[in-house]
Amino acid sequence: MQRIITGYILLLAFGLGLNHYFTNVYPPKPDEFLRQDGKLVLEQEKLNSAKILASELDRVEALIQNNLASSKNDPLAQDASVDFLNYMLEVLDELGCEITLMKTHTKDKSANYVRTPYEVGFKGTYKKFGRFINRIEKSDRLVQLELFKVDNDLTRLNFARSLEDLKEHEFVVKLSTMTLVRGASTASTRGRR
Numbered sequence: 001m002q003r004i005i006t007g008y009i010l011l012l013a014f015g016l017g018l019n020h021y022f023t024n025v026y027p028p029k030p031d032e033f034l035r036q037d038g039k040l041v042l043e044q045e046k047l048n049s050a051k052i053l054a055s056e057l058d059r060v061e062a063l064i065q066n067n068l069a070s071s072k073n074d075p076l077a078q079d080a081s082v083d084f085l086n087y088m089l090e091v092l093d094e095l096g097c098e099i100t101l102m103k104t105h106t107k108d109k110s111a112n113y114v115r116t117p118y119e120v121g122f123k124g125t126y127k128k129f130g131r132f133i134n135r136i137e138k139s140d141r142l143v144q145l146e147l148f149k150v151d152n153d154l155t156r157l158n159f160a161r162s163l164e165d166l167k168e169h170e171f172v173v174k175l176s177t178m179t180l181v182r183g184a185s186t187a188s189t190r191g192r193r
Contacts, residue, residue: 066140068180069114081107081116084141084177088120091135097124100170114179117146121172129171142178 081104092099101121108115124132129150136143151170 063140063142064180067142067178068182070182081118081177084116084139085118087139087141088118088136091132092120092122095124095128095131097122097128097132101172108176111181113181115144115176116179117174117176119172119174121170123168123170125167126169129169133173136175142180144176144178145173146176147174148172 085102085104089099089102099120099122101119103119105117105119108117122132129148133145133148136145149172151172
């Protein structure tokens with residue numbers, strides 16, 4: 001019993017000693033230092049964000065240059081659909097997808113841009129669909145994904161011979177490429193003067 005009391009007294013003395021050390025001998029950081037630490041963390045986050053943006057600026061500049069036409073009659077605004085169709089066919093072929101639909105729609109020519117809509121249908125897995133969208137997004141064209149449909153035909157459950165037969169789905173993707181027109185904005189401002 002005496003050992004337990006001695007242990008408690010030693011533990012209490014150790015606790016009081018630690019308290020004295022941290023309050024008098026080793027004082028906490030002043031409030032000004034704590035505020036500066038918070039500012040330092042915030043500035044470090046800003047610096048990291050600036051580094052990320054700086055590394056992406058080259059890609060953004062190339063993306064704009066590849067999608068900037070001098071006028072609506074520029075070959076980029078006119079013939080871009082053929083190149084992009086070939087690129088989509090190449091991507092689908094690499095992924096091993098069976099193409100079921102491929103068509104373009106009439107171009108939408110606004111004052112500031114030319115929008116070329118496409119409709120693509122193919123058979124593949126969800127993984128192949130995700131890879132297709134990822135590759136299209138990484139292309140050198142400005143692409144707007146407008147709609148996608150997945151046909152999960154439940155009647156296939158009755159006729160499927162294996163699990164692999166159920167992994168294939170029919171996808172229809174509607175997307176548009178955007179070509180910015182440089183001359184349109186300057187021409188419209190000249191006409192207002």
